[in-house]
Amino acid sequence: MITITDISKWYGSFQVLADCTTAVEKGEVVVVCGPSGSGKSTLIKCVNGLEPVQKGSINVEGIEVTDKSTNLTKLRARIGMVFQHFELYPHMSVRENLCLAQEKVLRRSRDEANAKAEALIDRVGLLPHIEKHPGQLSGGQQQRVAISRALAMDPIAMLFDEPTSALDPEMINEVLDVMVELAQDGMTMMVVTHEMGFARKVADRVVFMDDGRIVEDRVTDQFFDHPESERAQDFLGKILNH
Amino acid sequence: MNYNWNWSVLFEEEYLGWLISGVGWTFAVALVAWVLALAVGVLVGVGRTLPSKPVAFICTAYVELFRNVPLLVQLFLWYFVVPEIVPDDMGRWLKRDLPNPEYVTAVIGLGLYTASRVAEQVRAGINAVGSGLTNAAYANGFSTAQTYRYVLLPISFRLIVPPMTSEFLTIFKNSSLALTIGLLELTAQSQQIAEYTFQGFEAFTAATVIYVVIALGATLIAQLLEKHTRIPGFVGKA
Ligand SMILES: Nc1ncnc2c1ncn2[C@@H]1O[C@H](COP(=O)(O)OP(=O)(O)OP(=O)(O)O)[C@@H](O)[C@H]1O
Ligand SMILES: [Mg+2]
Numbered sequence: 001m002i003t004i005t006d007i008s009k010w011y012g013s014f015q016v017l018a019d020c021t022t023a024v025e026k027g028e029v030v031v032v033c034g035p036s037g038s039g040k041s042t043l044i045k046c047v048n049g050l051e052p053v054q055k056g057s058i059n060v061e062g063i064e065v066t067d068k069s070t071n072l073t074k075l076r077a078r079i080g081m082v083f084q085h086f087e088l089y090p091h092m093s094v095r096e097n098l099c100l101a102q103e104k105v106l107r108r109s110r111d112e113a114n115a116k117a118e119a120l121i122d123r124v125g126l127l128p129h130i131e132k133h134p135g136q137l138s139g140g141q142q143q144r145v146a147i148s149r150a151l152a153m154d155p156i157a158m159l160f161d162e163p164t165s166a167l168d169p170e171m172i173n174e175v176l177d178v179m180v181e182l183a184q185d186g187m188t189m190m191v192v193t194h195e196m197g198f199a200r201k202v203a204d205r206v207v208f209m210d211d212g213r214i215v216e217d218r219v220t221d222q223f224f225d226h227p228e229s230e231r232a233q234d235f236l237g238k239i240l241n242h
Numbered sequence: 243m244n245y246n247w248n249w250s251v252l253f254e255e256e257y258l259g260w261l262i263s264g265v266g267w268t269f270a271v272a273l274v275a276w277v278l279a280l281a282v283g284v285l286v287g288v289g290r291t292l293p294s295k296p297v298a299f300i301c302t303a304y305v306e307l308f309r310n311v312p313l314l315v316q317l318f319l320w321y322f323v324v325p326e327i328v329p330d331d332m333g334r335w336l337k338r339d340l341p342n343p344e345y346v347t348a349v350i351g352l353g354l355y356t357a358s359r360v361a362e363q364v365r366a367g368i369n370a371v372g373s374g375l376t377n378a379a380y381a382n383g384f385s386t387a388q389t390y391r392y393v394l395l396p397i398s399f400r401l402i403v404p405p406m407t408s409e410f411l412t413i414f415k416n417s418s419l420a421l422t423i424g425l426l427e428l429t430a431q432s433q434q435i436a437e438y439t440f441q442g443f444e445a446f447t448a449a450t451v452i453y454v455v456i457a458l459g460a461t462l463i464a465q466l467l468e469k470h471t472r473i474p475g476f477v478g479k480a
Contacts, residue, residue, distance in 0.1 A: 050377050077383025087378035090476040091396050100392060105383040135475020153383060 001026045001157060001188050002047055007056030007066075009042060016042045017053065018212045024157070029189045031199040031220075034209035035235060040192040043209065044159050047190065048072075048079045061156060077105045080150030080158040084166050086142040088134035094121060094145050095130045098152045106153065113152075120148040124178055140171030147178055157188040164195060194239055200224060208232045251439045252448050264431030265452060271348045271417040271427060276410060278353030283360025288390060290365045301361070308358035314419055317351040321423040348420035348427075356413050363405045367398030400471045407464035411457050428452060 002024040009017040016039045024030045032040050045051040046058060049065045049072040058065040063075055089097050098117035102108045108116070121130050124144040126137075134142050143163055150158060163179070164172045176198050183189055183202040193199065199206055199220060206223040208216040210231045216223060227233045251257055289301035308316070321343075325336040340346060371394050379389040421430035432449040436442035 045377070048381055050380060073380075073383060073385050076381055079381070081378070081381035083374060083378060085374055087374045089375070089379075089393055089397075091400065091473045101382040101384065104388055104392065133474040133476065135473065137475075149382070159381075 001028075001061055002190065003059040004043075004047070005057050005059070007046060007053045007058060009046065009051065009053045009055075016212050017046070019056070020209075020212075020214045021056075022207050022214055022217050024188060024190050026188055027186045028204045029183045029187075029191065029202050030205045030207060031203040032190065032192045032207045032209060033194060033196075033199070033235070033239075034215075038209040039212040040209055041161050044161050044190060044192055047159055048076045048081060050081075073105075077101070077153055078156050080147075080153060080155035082143070082146050082150055082158065082160045082163045084162040086134070086139070086146045086166075088142055088146055088149070090134050093131050093133055094126065094137075097134070097145060098149050101149075102152050116152050117148075120151055121145070124148055138171060139167045140174045143167065143171075143175045144178055147175070147182075151182075157190070158182065160189065160191040160193065162192050162194070164193065196224070196236075196239060208235065210235075245443065247444070248439075248441055249444050251435070251441045252444055257435045257439065257445075260426075260431040260435055261428070261448060261452075264426060264428035264449075267345070267420075267425060267427040268414065268417050268429075268456075271345065271352060271420055271425065272414045275349045275353035275356060275417070276413050278349065279356035279360050279409075279413065282354060282357035284364055284395075286357060287361035287364025288368070288395075290361065291368045291394075292386075305358045305361050308355050309362070313352070313355050313416055314422060316355055317348065317419060317423055320351045321347045344420065344423050344425040347423055348417070348425050352413060352416055352420070356409060356416070359409055359412075360406070363402045363409065364398065366405075367402040368394050370401055371397050397473075400468075400473060403464060403468045403471070407461060410460055410464070414453065414456050414460070 004020055004022050007017055007020050008015065020039075020043060022030070032043065034040055042051055046053050047060065047065065049070070053066055056066070060075060060079065064070055065072070065075065088094075089100065092100065095114070095117055098120065099110070099113040102113035102116060103110065118127065118130065121127050124147065126141060126144060126148075129137060129141065134145065137145065147158075147163075160179070164175050167175065172195070176195060179189075179191070179198065180202055191198075191203070203220045206216070206218060206220050207214055208218075208223065208227075208229070208231070210229075215229050216227065216232050218228075223232070224236070227236055252261065286301045286304050289297050290305070292298055311319075325333045327333075328336065336343070375393055375397070376389060379393045384392065417427055418429040420427050421433070426434070428449050432445040435445040439445070
């Protein structure tokens with residue numbers, strides 16, 4: 001469903017991505033990990049065209065993201081994205097956060113949007129908070145709202161960029177649980193995360209990045225049990241030992 | 243000092259009338275110029291944050307030009323120079339047929355100058371919202387226009403209420419410069435009362451008090467506005 005072919009990207013003369021190739025099939029969960037600054041966020045932002053690439057191509061369900069003539073707005077409406085710092089609309093209630101794009105982008109009726117919003121918010125256990133503003137919720141609650149906001153658009157795939165990195169430890173699981181459930185429901189997911197427990201549990205493949213390159217792209221168990229590169233071994237050693 | 247205080251001149255019908263008319267013109271200039279400044283300032287401020295290089299360039303040029311030339315010079319340029327350098331027909335119309343030329347010129351001069359200051363506040367407000375929310379709005383499927391309309395502008399407008407209040411107060415104070423092109427606003431009328439009655443202290447005290455009252459009123463309104471638009475639980479990044 002998502003095919004990334006040989007993409008490279010530069011910020012000025014600094015190369016962030018170098019010849020990256022990978023793919024996410026329908027219903028697959030792919031975890032992207034790697035040291036800080038390795039280009040994970042950049043890679044995932046290229047998938048819905050938030051960042052342009054200078055070389056290579058990205059295809060999402062037959063649509064060329066990297067093609068200049070592609071209507072990115074239309075494509076983005078069909079791909080959900082969740083950010084490290086939630087990025088909820090702070091001036092709107094949870095309900096409005098979930099309804100806005102449904103109404104303005106998908107042109108759903110107010111009733112239809114509301115029904116969808118309530119159902120999704122109920123699923124993540126936040127129905128009693130639906131009239132609150134994001135600033136009145138905990139980080140874990142905000143991230144669950146952010147996931148629901150993305151799901152309200154009935155996305156064909158979901159992108160996550162370190163969804164639990166900004167959370168206090170005791171809130172990580174409430175967010176991961178929602179993501180696990182989503183994965184088990186068959187959602188196509190590309191997840192940048194350092195939560196290796198999550199990766200082991202639901203990821204079909206793990207992509208390991210270093211210095212803008214995809215160093216490993218392996219079936220999950222193989223990645224954890226027999227990482228090939230020294231870099232990945234190092235990384236796993238550090239991350240699993242604490 | 244041998245000064246005969248006589249506050250009652252301020253309440254003599256003729257002079258009271260002048261003061262009231264002065265206040266009227268001050269409001270007429272400041273408020274209409276403010277509307278112009280908001281309209282142009284928001285457009286220019288937004289323009290500076292757009293990805294389009296030419297648009298951002300034009301908007302930056304506007305701000306630098308209007309913000310850096312002294313307001314008094316701008317008023318003189320609009321009043322004395324512009325009618326001479328536009329095509330003949332238009333110049334003639336400006337000089338002969340434009341109704342109330344002092345007023346119109348003051349509104350345009352003050353409005354376009356203040357617009358450059360408003361634009362800077364708007365730009366700062368939008369930048370303070372940050373790229374994270376902008377990306378989130380795009381990722382949510384919004385177009386650039388929708389992202390501004392529903393996310394960036396509503397948040398940045400709340401962030402910039404305090405500096406905008408001070409711009410609003412400044413436009414009242416700056417409106418007094420319109421007397422230099424002959425508009426009989428509050429300061430000009432007090433000066434006139436001083437000349438006619440030789441009661442300059444009373445006349446200018448009256449003007450001062452009126453300016454202060456206007457400022458207090460505007461500040462109060464701004465505080466109400468700020469309270470009314472406050473976002474629960476939100477602390478701005480500005
Ligand atoms: N707008 C930008 N301009 C210049 N350099 C950038 C920009 N954004 C990111 N970079 C650089 O590109 C590199 C990759 O950034 P990226 O955010 O993709 O890394 P990451 O793997 O997500 O790291 P982290 O784990 O810290 O989030 C970093 O070295 C970063 O400094
Ligand atoms: Mg990152």
